[in-house]
Amino acid sequence: MLALNSIREFRTRPLRTLLTLAGVAVTTAMLADMLMLGRGITRSFGELLESRGYELRLTPKGTLPFDTEATVPGFATLRDSVESVAGVERVAPVLAASVTVETSDDSGRSVEALALGMDSGDQGLYRLTEGETPRPGEVLTDADVRGSLGVEPGSAVRLRPAGATGAWGRRTTARVSGTGEFVFASRGDLQVVMRLDDLQALSSQEDRVSFAMIRIGEGFEPDSVRAAILARNDRVEIVTLAGISERLDARLSYFRQTALILATVSLVVATLLVGTLTAVSVSERLGLIAALRAVGLSRRRIVGGLAAESVVLCSIGGAIGVALSVVVAGYLESILSDFPGLPVAVRFFVVSADSLVTAFALLLVSGTVAGLIPALNATRLEVASMLHKEAP
Amino acid sequence: MSEIVVAARDLTRDYRTGRSRVRALRGVSIAVPDGDFLAVTGPSGSGKSTLLHLLGGVDTPTSGEVVFLGRDLAGMSVEERAALRLEQVGLVFQRFHLLPMLTALENVELPLAAARVPRKLRRARAAAVLERVALADRLHHRPGELSGGQCQRVAIARALANEPALVLADEPTGELDRATSRQVLALFQSLNADGTTLVVATHDLELAAGAKRMIEVVDGRTIP
Numbered sequence: 001m002l003a004l005n006s007i008r009e010f011r012t013r014p015l016r017t018l019l020t021l022a023g024v025a026v027t028t029a030m031l032a033d034m035l036m037l038g039r040g041i042t043r044s045f046g047e048l049l050e051s052r053g054y055e056l057r058l059t060p061k062g063t064l065p066f067d068t069e070a071t072v073p074g075f076a077t078l079r080d081s082v083e084s085v086a087g088v089e090r091v092a093p094v095l096a097a098s099v100t101v102e103t104s105d106d107s108g109r110s111v112e113a114l115a116l117g118m119d120s121g122d123q124g125l126y127r128l129t130e131g132e133t134p135r136p137g138e139v140l141t142d143a144d145v146r147g148s149l150g151v152e153p154g155s156a157v158r159l160r161p162a163g164a165t166g167a168w169g170r171r172t173t174a175r176v177s178g179t180g181e182f183v184f185a186s187r188g189d190l191q192v193v194m195r196l197d198d199l200q201a202l203s204s205q206e207d208r209v210s211f212a213m214i215r216i217g218e219g220f221e222p223d224s225v226r227a228a229i230l231a232r233n234d235r236v237e238i239v240t241l242a243g244i245s246e247r248l249d250a251r252l253s254y255f256r257q258t259a260l261i262l263a264t265v266s267l268v269v270a271t272l273l274v275g276t277l278t279a280v281s282v283s284e285r286l287g288l289i290a291a292l293r294a295v296g297l298s299r300r301r302i303v304g305g306l307a308a309e310s311v312v313l314c315s316i317g318g319a320i321g322v323a324l325s326v327v328v329a330g331y332l333e334s335i336l337s338d339f340p341g342l343p344v345a346v347r348f349f350v351v352s353a354d355s356l357v358t359a360f361a362l363l364l365v366s367g368t369v370a371g372l373i374p375a376l377n378a379t380r381l382e383v384a385s386m387l388h389k390e391a392p
Numbered sequence: 393m394s395e396i397v398v399a400a401r402d403l404t405r406d407y408r409t410g411r412s413r414v415r416a417l418r419g420v421s422i423a424v425p426d427g428d429f430l431a432v433t434g435p436s437g438s439g440k441s442t443l444l445h446l447l448g449g450v451d452t453p454t455s456g457e458v459v460f461l462g463r464d465l466a467g468m469s470v471e472e473r474a475a476l477r478l479e480q481v482g483l484v485f486q487r488f489h490l491l492p493m494l495t496a497l498e499n500v501e502l503p504l505a506a507a508r509v510p511r512k513l514r515r516a517r518a519a520a521v522l523e524r525v526a527l528a529d530r531l532h533h534r535p536g537e538l539s540g541g542q543c544q545r546v547a548i549a550r551a552l553a554n555e556p557a558l559v560l561a562d563e564p565t566g567e568l569d570r571a572t573s574r575q576v577l578a579l580f581q582s583l584n585a586d587g588t589t590l591v592v593a594t595h596d597l598e599l600a601a602g603a604k605r606m607i608e609v610v611d612g613r614t615i616p
Contacts, residue, residue, distance in 0.1 A: 001494060001502050008493035291489030294450045295550070296478025297506045298471060384451035385407075387485075387562075388441065 002292070002305025006281075007312050020277050021317045024363070027270035028321025032359035033329050033349065034263035038256045040350040041342070046245045048183060048345050052124045054092065054213035055222045057244065058082065058229070059237045063211075071095070071208040072236055079212070085228045087220030092122045093212040095196055097203040098162035101141070103149050104173060111148045112162050113141075113190035116182075117199025117209075123180075124213045126193055131178020138177040139194045146179055148190070153178050159194075161203050172202050184343040214238075255348075270363055274310045275370030282306060282374045289378050290386030299379040303372065310371025311364070318363045322356045396459075397558045397589050398447050399423040403456035404612075405442050416442040418612040419456070424558065424591055429584040431603035432593045439612040440593035441562050447591060448481045448560045449473040461557060478507055482551025484561035488543045490535040496522055496546045497531040503553050514553075521549040525579060541572030548579060552588070559583070561592040565599055577602045 010017040058078075060070040072078065075093060082091050095117035102110030116125055120133065126140070131153040134140045139157060141149075151157055153176050160171035174194060182191040200206050216225050222240045229238050239247075249256075282289070292302055329349035336348045405417040416439045424430055424447070432440045445451035446458055449465045450473075458465045461480065465473060477483070490499045497518050504514035522531055525545040535543050544564060551559050561580070565573035577599050584590055584604070592603060600606050608615040 001498055001505050002491065004498070005491040005493045012493070287487065288489050288491070291483070291485055292502075293474065294445075294448070294477065294483050294485075295503055295506075296474045296476070296481070297503070298474055301506055382451075384442070384445045387445065387450070 002297070002302060003308030006305055006309040009281075009309075010312075016277070017313075020273060020313055021320065023273045024270055024313060024317025024367070025320035025324055027266045027273070028318045028359055028363045029324035029328055031263050031266040031270070031363060032322055032325035032356055033332065034259040034266065035355040035359055036325070036329055036349045036351060037332075038259035038263070039352070039355060040348050041252055041255065041346055042245055042249045043350050043352070044345070044347040045248055045343075046241065048343065049241045049244060052183070052213070053215060054090075054124055055216045055241060056214035056226055056229075057239045057241075058091075058212040058214060059239065060211075061235060061237050063237065069096075069210075071205060071210055072212075073208050075207055075209045075212070078233060078236070081232050082212070082214065082229055085225060085232065087216050087225040087228070088214055089217040090215040091212050092119055092124050092215070093196055093209040094118055094125065095199050095203070095205060095208065096210040097199055097205065099159050099192070099199075099202065100162050101139075101145060101149065101190075101192060102158050103151065104156040104158055107150075109149050111145055111190050113145055113192050114185075115139075115159070115199050115202075116191065116193045117196040118193055119196055125184055126180040126182045126191075128178060128180050130180075131176075134174075134177045134194050136195050136198060137172075137174055139174040139192050140178050140180050141176060141192045142182050142185065142190060143179055145190050145192055146176070151176050159192075159202060170202050170204060172198065174198070183345050186340060186342060187338050187344050188340075267362055267366055270314075271366040271370045274313055274367040275373060277313065278306065278310050278371040279374040281309060282378045286378060286381070286386055287389075290381070290383050293379065293383045294387060299376075302379050303375045306375035306378070307368060307371045310367050313371075314364045314367035318360045318367075321363070322360055325356065325359065326351050395426045395461075397424050397426050397428070398458065398460045400443075400447060400453075400458045401456055403443070403446055403453045403458070405439075405446060405451065406454045416612055417446070417453070420609070420612070420614050421456075422447075422607070422614065424589060426557070426589055427584070427587060429580065429590045429604040430592070431600035431606040432591060432609055433595070433597070433600045433606060434609035436595075438609045440609050443609060444560045444562050444591065444593050448483060448558070449477055450483075478503055479554055480557045482548075482554070482556040482559040484544070484547050484551050484559065484564045486563035486566035488535065488540075488547045488567075490543060490546055490550070492535050495532045495534055496527060496538065496542075496549075499535070499546055500549045500553050503550060507554055518549070518553060521552050522546070524552070525549045539572070540568050541575055544568060544572075544576055545579065548576075548583075552583070557589060559588055559590045561590065561594075563594055563596075564592060565594065565596045573599060 060072050063070055079091050082088055097115050099113055099115040100110055101113050155176045156173055158173050185191050216222055226238045226240055329351055333349045400422045403417050403420045407414045407416055434440050446453050500518035500521055501514050525548055527545055565576050573596060580590055581602055594600055
């Protein structure tokens with residue numbers, strides 16, 4: 001009943017209550033967003049990797065896919081060796097090279113793009129949105145390349161290694177086979193895909209690949225297959241999806257640390273806010289608290305009644321804050337989606353139940369503790385002294 | 393011979409104010425038998441409230457003893473004394489100290505809820521007590537919607553809710569006008585006639601004169 005009184009008293013102080021709720025909501029939103037930011041990139045990148053259906057990546061020693069321009073030489077022999085390992089179901093090599101793509105007419109339109117050379121029918125790095133996967137002598141472009149050059153499926157384009165000018169260097173003419181979305185492309189990246197043999201020939205990198213994706217058969221563990229491949233080939237790196245995520249996570253530790261600091265600050269602010277309000281509220285009611293103690297109410301009952309105030313404030317403010325955090329996350333995501341060097345498909349803020357529940361629970365616990373302290377202090381005071389002070 | 397509800401022997405109570413020590417009570421002895429209506433009078437700061445607090449176990453004496461229904465309060469913990477007050481002592485304050493957002497009925501239910509009386513029973517008992525203090529038509533009014541006299545009657549009803557052995561009232565008419573004070577006196581007399589034991593600390597000589605007996609406290613000592 002004391003709790004009921006405390007909660008009803010919110011209505012007698014609407015401005016104070018609204019300001020506190022707003023403060024708690026904003027800090028909860030910030031806390032939840034920082035938790036989402038701390039976990040979002042790694043989680044969404046991990047999901048992106050898993051969605052492509054390859055459990056291992058083979059890269060030059062000490063690198064990650066798309067990390068450097070280093071390549072693995074003598075891939076044909078290496079491929080035979082990898083494919084002979086028990087559990088390896090498919091090896092999908094990829095060569096990445098910068099190319100200049102230009103229209104075959106005299107319009108003079110050209111773009112610099114990252115070309116991916118891949119085996120036939122392999123869509124581990126892109127999704128076909130129109131047309132067909134490229135066959136020998138064909139190239140598939142992303143929508144930006146297509147728009148910049150004004151080409152359609154069936155059009156012819158000329159390709160040459162980036163930087164090759166005049167008659168110097170190799171060049172080829174290819175037919176546009178279709179359009180695709182490149183899942184690991186950053187915003188503003190222009191990408192095309194062509195057959196591995198064609199790109200190797202164009203870029204003078206015969207029998208070389210930048211990396212290879214390895215699919216594992218059912219019932220095999222990525223770590224054990226990785227170890228078996230490495231036992232036969234010590235000149236390459238074999239990375240599991242978890243390993244890639246871990247390395248990305250290490251590189252993004254700046255984000256996580258910033259997020260952790262801001263989350264902690266949010267929590268402290270919310271705790272101080274609720275603690276201050278409860279302390280003010282308790283100090284206004286010291287006489288009443290003394291009288292209730294004199295009547296015979298136990299400390300526990302009075303503390304519970306007073307703490308109910310902070311629990312209700314944190315519950316309502318926290319619930320509003322959780323909803324607000326989803327809106328704010330969407331807005332921040334739209335700003336950060338232009339962040340250079342990360343695939344567009346990777347999200348900074350992944351709205352997840354566990355982040356929201358964690359933020360809400362942290363706020364509720366810390367706010368309740370903040371409310372308990374002044375309540376406990378008030379009930380520790382000497383009842384008779386407080387009643388004497390109350391006397392007119 | 394009536395049973396002694398509370399007996400105090402040779403009570404002293406010292407308070408510290410800064411570096412100095414103030415002796416509020418000096419060797420007070422008193423016995424309150426069942427069915428008594430005792431008025432404690434005296435000037436401000438004479439020790440009336442202190443005496444009431446010691447009799448009810450709200451405060452503990454510096455020396456001396458208080459025996460309540462045969463139990464020495466000195467051997468009881470803070471929470472044990474709180475439990476004793478909840479069940480055996482009704483307290484009435486000058487400033488009522490009602491919970492402002494609870495109705496009269498809910499305010500009276502509060503000590504019953506604390507004593508774990510089942511909801512239906514406590515609601516019925518609270519309503520009956522409020523009827524006893526002539527507030528049956530104000531059950532669902534909040535203190536802000538009641539007059540000072542009505543608030544004090546709610547506070548008296550709250551004190552009576554657990555059917556205590558003793559009601560202690562500290563300046564119960566201090567905030568009330570003359571007419572309302574008379575109503576409170578009449579209520580106390582009526583309650584006493586029904587068997588309630590009362591000790592009332594008051595400046596109000598008319599209230600004191602309406603009690604069965606009176607003692608005066610001056611400079612921490614009782615003058616019979």
